[in-house]
Amino acid sequence: MPALPLDEAGKYVAGAYIVFVVLIVVYVAIISAKIARIGRELEELNDLADRRRPS
């Protein structure tokens, strides 16, 4: 099969690399959300520990 012209092939190459970038971006977004949740939980636990501390 002859090679596709650049303008035609460019769409496919861009599509493949966009999939790759989207994979990374989505993963980073998910892991950021997880870290934010861990941070919130940590704050809650700090508050809980403060309340339990005998004054």
Next chain:
Amino acid sequence: MYAKGLRPLSIATVVALAAALAMVFFYAPNDADQGFIQKIFYIHVPMAIVALGGFVAAAIMAIKHLRTGDRSWDLRSYVAIHMSIIFGLAVLITGSIWARASWGHWWVWDEPVLVSFLIVFLLYCVYYPLRFSIEDPDRQARYSSVFAIAAGAFVPLNFAAVRLAEAYTHPRVLSQTGGDLPGDMRLTFFVSILAIALLYVTMWKLELTSKRASAQLGRLRRRLEDGIEPPPAQPAGDPTAVGARSASAEPAS
């Protein structure tokens, strides 16, 4: 504490990815036969290699778990499979894009490489329902490890079977003779493999760190809510030793 080495690893990954992308588009020439669409191979093939390598690594970690009984190896194995599934999905999508551009079809069912990779991918998709249908943490870890070992052994067998298949149209990027890649394209390809492998390890470590931190927080919450005093602080040398040890035995969730 769990994220030890994550920062230099992340920096190395970003540098390697930037170098790989720059080499793909500004250094490596267009393929004489396929033209510009061959550029897809610089991410498609490394991701496939790394994903399959991840499955094998997960099997080795599962063996470690069964040999030592340390559930942290099961967690490592689970996260490795999880990452390989993500990479595998990207392999299938980028492969389909290349197939559409090169062969005129999104998917070709009589192509052994495509179908065998799909079989491996679907096989590992079964891992999730298997793992999360078992509530007892010990059994969950043990059964998951057995699955990871059995499926991990299937990966090289599958790879060898496909290589032995005579009728194929899938291009060979790597072979014992180094494939048909000229020097500059081969260098770009190896830099891409390095970048994708670093990305895999960074994501694996990040996921592992997040899961361990979540587990550790859960334990701390239960202790505080149950009114059990946490153990006395460790000596200044290693304040996280007790926590780190207990977190390693935390079941994956």
